[in-house]
Amino acid sequence: MTSATSATLAVDAPRASAWRRLLMRSEALRGYLLLSPTLLVMLGIMVIPMIGMVVLSFWTQLAGNTFDNAFTLKNYADAFTRDMYRILFVRSLGISLLTTFFTVLLAYPVAYYVAFHVKRHKMVWIILMTLPFWTSYLLRVFAWKIILGYNGAINSGLLSLGMISEPLTVLLYNPSAVVITLTHAWAAFAILPIYVSLEKIDRSLLEAATDLGDGPVARFFRVVLPLSLPGIIAASVLIFIPTVGDYVTPSLVGGTEGYMISNAIQFQFARGNNWPLGAALALSSMVIVTVIVMTYVVVVRRLTARIG
Amino acid sequence: MTDAFISLRGITKAFGAFKAVDDVNLDIARGEFFSLLGPSGCGKTTLLRMIAGFETPTEGDVVIDGVSMSAVPPHRRPTNMVFQSYAIFPHLDVAQNVAYGLRRDKLDKAEVAGRVGEALAMVKLSGYESRRSNELSGGQRQRVALARALIKRPKVLLLDEPLGALDRKLREEMQLELRTLQRSVGITFVFVTHDQEEALTMSDRVAVMSQGKPIQVASPRDLYERPNSVEVADFIGKMNFLPCRRLNGSGEAGEVEADGLGRVPVVNGAECPDVATLVVAVRPEKLSLHADEPAGALKIRCRMQNTAYLGDRSHYVVSVDGLERALAVSAQNADPEAARQLAGGASLWLSWAPDALIALPAER
Numbered sequence: 001m002t003s004a005t006s007a008t009l010a011v012d013a014p015r016a017s018a019w020r021r022l023l024m025r026s027e028a029l030r031g032y033l034l035l036s037p038t039l040l041v042m043l044g045i046m047v048i049p050m051i052g053m054v055v056l057s058f059w060t061q062l063a064g065n066t067f068d069n070a071f072t073l074k075n076y077a078d079a080f081t082r083d084m085y086r087i088l089f090v091r092s093l094g095i096s097l098l099t100t101f102f103t104v105l106l107a108y109p110v111a112y113y114v115a116f117h118v119k120r121h122k123m124v125w126i127i128l129m130t131l132p133f134w135t136s137y138l139l140r141v142f143a144w145k146i147i148l149g150y151n152g153a154i155n156s157g158l159l160s161l162g163m164i165s166e167p168l169t170v171l172l173y174n175p176s177a178v179v180i181t182l183t184h185a186w187a188a189f190a191i192l193p194i195y196v197s198l199e200k201i202d203r204s205l206l207e208a209a210t211d212l213g214d215g216p217v218a219r220f221f222r223v224v225l226p227l228s229l230p231g232i233i234a235a236s237v238l239i240f241i242p243t244v245g246d247y248v249t250p251s252l253v254g255g256t257e258g259y260m261i262s263n264a265i266q267f268q269f270a271r272g273n274n275w276p277l278g279a280a281l282a283l284s285s286m287v288i289v290t291v292i293v294m295t296y297v298v299v300v301r302r303l304t305a306r307i308g
Numbered sequence: 309m310t311d312a313f314i315s316l317r318g319i320t321k322a323f324g325a326f327k328a329v330d331d332v333n334l335d336i337a338r339g340e341f342f343s344l345l346g347p348s349g350c351g352k353t354t355l356l357r358m359i360a361g362f363e364t365p366t367e368g369d370v371v372i373d374g375v376s377m378s379a380v381p382p383h384r385r386p387t388n389m390v391f392q393s394y395a396i397f398p399h400l401d402v403a404q405n406v407a408y409g410l411r412r413d414k415l416d417k418a419e420v421a422g423r424v425g426e427a428l429a430m431v432k433l434s435g436y437e438s439r440r441s442n443e444l445s446g447g448q449r450q451r452v453a454l455a456r457a458l459i460k461r462p463k464v465l466l467l468d469e470p471l472g473a474l475d476r477k478l479r480e481e482m483q484l485e486l487r488t489l490q491r492s493v494g495i496t497f498v499f500v501t502h503d504q505e506e507a508l509t510m511s512d513r514v515a516v517m518s519q520g521k522p523i524q525v526a527s528p529r530d531l532y533e534r535p536n537s538v539e540v541a542d543f544i545g546k547m548n549f550l551p552c553r554r555l556n557g558s559g560e561a562g563e564v565e566a567d568g569l570g571r572v573p574v575v576n577g578a579e580c581p582d583v584a585t586l587v588v589a590v591r592p593e594k595l596s597l598h599a600d601e602p603a604g605a606l607k608i609r610c611r612m613q614n615t616a617y618l619g620d621r622s623h624y625v626v627s628v629d630g631l632e633r634a635l636a637v638s639a640q641n642a643d644p645e646a647a648r649q650l651a652g653g654a655s656l657w658l659s660w661a662p663d664a665l666i667a668l669p670a671e672r
Contacts (some may be wrong), residue, residue, distance in 0.1 A: 107621055208395035210383045212409030212460065222408075226399045304399065 041161040055281035067276065075280035085264065088287065095175050096243035096251075099182040100236050106183065107190035107235065112224075114191075115198035120186050137185060141252050142182040148172040148253065173255025181249050186242075190235040197231025198224070229304050237293055244289050247267065261285050309526035312371075312466060313338035313496055314359065319368035328354045330520035331368070331447050336498065336513075341490050343499045343507040346517035347543075352500045355517075356466050359498060361385050373463055389466040392473075394449045396441035402452055403437035407461045416654050427455040430489065447478045447502070451663075454486075458493065465490075467499045471506060483509050504544050508532065516540050532591075534576065541589045548595075548635050550588045552667065563665055564588060568631030569608060574667040587670040594636035594664035597624060597650050598657040607659040610635070615651040622647055626658060 024028060024131040032039070057075050062067040067242030079085050114125045148151045148171040154169040155178060171177065201224065247262040254260065261281065312335035321329040329351040330607045336342045338632035344352035359370055363380030370377040372386060397405050406424045413483070415423070428434050431451035440546040441449060450470055457465055457590050463478045467486075471479045490497045501507050507514045508528040515522040516531065516539075524531060538549065547605035563573050566588045574588060601607070614625040624637040637658070641647045650656065 047535075202393065202395065204391045204395040205397060207382075208389070208391060208456075209408070210362075210501070211360060211389045212456065213383050215381075215383055218411075222411075223397060223399075257535045305658050 002183060004196050004281070032132065036167065047140045051227065053279045057283055059276045061274045061276050069155055070234070073182045074275045076284065077282045078277060079280045088259065088261045088264050089133040089285070091175065091259075091281070092244050092285070093288070095178050095182070095241055095260060096246070098179045099243050102179065102183045103186050103190045103239050104232060104235050107187055108232075109196055110187075111194035111198055111231070115195050115201075126192070126195070129188050129195075132185065132188060138248060140185050141181055141249050142183065144177070147178070147252055174252055174257045177255075178260070179248050179257045181253050182243050182246060186239045186250070191298045193234035193238065194228060194231040197228045197234075201227045226304055229300065231295060233300055236296070239294075241288070241289055241293060245285060312336065313340070313373060314498070315357070316359075317369045317370040317371065317502070318367045319355065319358060319370065321351070321358060321363060322366045324438060325522050329365075330360070332520070334515060334522060334525065336496060339496055341495050341497045341499065341510055343486065343501060343511040344517055345504060345507040345514050345543075346499055346523075347502055350517040351520040352502075352517045353468055356468055356498060356500045360387050360389050360466050361462070386463035388460050388462040388464075389464055390450070390453045390457050390468065390470045392468045394453040394470075396444070396449050396452055396456075398441050400440075401437065402439045402441075402444070403434065406443070406455045406459055408456060412601055421612070423459055427459040430493075431455045431457065447482065448594045450474065450482065454489075458489075458495070462495060464496045464498060465495060469500055469502070471501070471503075478638065479506070486510060517542060518543075524561075531642075534666065535589070535668070537659050538587060538670065540667060541666070546638075548590050548592065548633075549634075550590070550631065550633075551670070552586050553589045553668075554586055560614050562667065564571060566665075568628040572606065572665055573662055574665045575663045576666055585665045585670045589666045589668055590660065592623070592636040592662055595635065595637045595658055595660050597626070597637055597639060597662045598659060599646075599649055599653050601657050602659045604659060606662065606664075607657055608657050610658045612651070612654060612656060617641075617647075617651075624650070626656065628658065640650070 023033075039256065058073070060072055060074065062068055062211050102158070114129075116124060118125050145152070149155070150169065150172070154171060154172070155164075158164045161165065182189070205223055206219060207306050209223045214222060245262045246260065246285070247266055248261055250258045250260040254263075262285075265281045265285070266276045267279050268281065272278070314334075314336040316332050316334040319329055319332040320327060334354060344355060344357070345512075346352050354363060358365050359372075361377065361380065365378075374487060390639070400408070403421075403424050406419050406427050406577065410420050410423060424437070425434065433448060433451050433455065436444070436448065436452075439448075444452065450473075452478075453470070467538065471482050471486075473481060482508055486497075499507070499510065502527055511528055513525060513527055514531055515525040515566070517523070518539055524536045526534070526536075528605065531540065531544050535544060535547075541547045541549075550566050550568065552564040555563045555565055562576075563571055566572050566584060569588070572588070597604075597610075599660050608628055610626040610628045612624060613627050616623040616666075621638055621640050624639070625634045627634045635658070639647070639650075
């Protein structure tokens with residue numbers, strides 16, 4: 001224990017902890033370190049392929065699996081000018097908007113019931129909501145095929161009741177079959193965020209509204225609905241984004257009328273053998289969805305800021 | 309009370325086997341500042357919520373201004389409430405919050421703005437119209453809640469521990485303000501609190517509640533000076549209790565035989581029920597300490613055990629021969645030299661006025 005040793009220690013100690021101090025000071029650095037495994041995976045399977053897609057969308061397909069890598073905008077021109085793609089874009093957006101609308105509409109009462117009227121065993125209810133996810137997505141779609149099909153549950157039921165003389169063909173292989181199937185498949189994604197936002201509402205706010213003269217209906221529209229809006233926004237975005245690009249459901253229950261943009265994209269990467277066009281369609285669809293979602297969120301926020 | 313404005317008739321609220329409120333009969337006068345005081349779980353908030361209509365009595369009826377409320381839903385009652393948590397709508401600004409209850413009245417915009425301005429001025433929040441609840445302090449939120457309830461011009465304003473969340477200084481300020489406000493608007497206030505000082509400061513009358521029942525309903529002065537039970541005496545302020553025995557159950561102002569004090573007069577001996585065991589209750593500030601033997605008959609020798617200096621006053625603990633428990637005495641420090649002398653003196657005298665001792669049935 002000489003004074004020299006302690007002096008060395010005193011000098012060394014801060015140097016050894018320089019990293020630690022940097023880590024302690026920089027909130028951002030710590031955050032990135034925590035995220036790093038995820039970031040690496042995202043980089044590998046999302047960002048790099050995405051860049052590949054962007055590059056590919058400006059090339060031209062040649063015979064076989066070779067590409068002319070001269071820059072061209074032709075793929076985008078095709079995607080936005082050909083009638084078929086325009087129809088498919090509009091139809092995909094329409095189907096997924098309807099799906100979003102109906103899912104939120106049907107999910108809201110369920111979420112409301114669990115949030116406000118279930119007193120005990122809420123956890124059981126929440127687990128029950130996820131019940132559809134216990135089977136595969138594909139099986140759920142097939143189940144709807146059985147329900148809506150020519151010899152399906154609805155048709156045989158109506159036949160045996162004598163309400164129809166021959167099976168209805170309007171049930172399956174059209175856009176409404178796609179909407180019905182998607183609405184059912186995505187229900188839990190709407191119920192959960194809405195439930196969470198309803199659950200968070202301070203019950204004394206409801207009593208305050210009642211106390212100030214609101215009946216149940218007025219109270220719902222003036223307090224409950226505006227305060228559950230974050231949940232509704234989350235639910236709509238969560239459903240709208242993936243359903244626009246849904247591929248399995250339209251190909252199984254949509255028929256030709258229910259053909260969506262993702263089916264066209266898949267076609268270009270497979271039998272159509274025009275990868276650059278497929279890439280351009282995929283990226284266009286992505287940009288359109290992004291723009292719509294951002295507009296939606298901004299507009300809803302603006303609107304709610306003004307509700308009185 | 310003949311002119312009962314709010315009349316609670318045989319109100320009982322049972323949650324299963326537990327009776328939160330047990331057969332309460334209370335009359336509250338028009339324009340009165342009435343407090344329900346009691347420890348948590350005594351049923352005061354449940355009682356208030358039954359007046360508001362958020363809870364339905366298991367039995368009994370609430371009558372406001374001659375109208376039975378049993379079939380009136382909460383949103384149609386002539387009552388408004390200031391909630392303990394204030395319940396300010398987070399998606400609305402201050403002006404929208406205050407105007408919330410006016411929608412039903414179908415007023416035009418200018419009139420709504422006028423009433424909102426008036427209400428905000430009343431609670432001294434003018435200029436805060438466009439703030440949101442998360443931009444307000446606790447005291448300001450409380451004022452918004454108050455303005456929002458008062459703008460409806462209710463017959464009765466119900467307040468559920470509205471000052472509980474405020475710090476001490478702000479609370480004392482708001483107590484005075486609430487009192488002044490209540491006087492100026494003339495609305496009947498029913499105020500729930502567990503803070504006895506708050507209840508005494510503001511109320512015309514206080515109902516001290518315990519286990520679902522009011523055990524004494526009286527003015528703050530009577531509650532403090534003439535508690536009707538050990539429970540009330542103990543809950544309101546500080547009190548010394550001494551075991552004693554009844555000497556004459558005859559009728560005149562009584563005398564009792566108290567441990568350590570001997571035969572002493574008590575003010576309400578006659579009112580005391582004819583039970584064998586009584587206690588004598590005396591407030592610490594009604595006992596006075598002297599270094600030398602004072603004049604008068606009501607006095608006794610005592611020894612100093614403990615002193616606490618509080619600035620404006622001092623608290624002493626003295627023991628008296630024949631008395632198991634020491635007595636608390638409180639005295640103003642008007643003469644610091646005398647106070648120092650008392651604190652240092654080992655052998656002292658204790659004296660009291662003839663009306664200082666109260667006899668109560670020993671029930672606990």
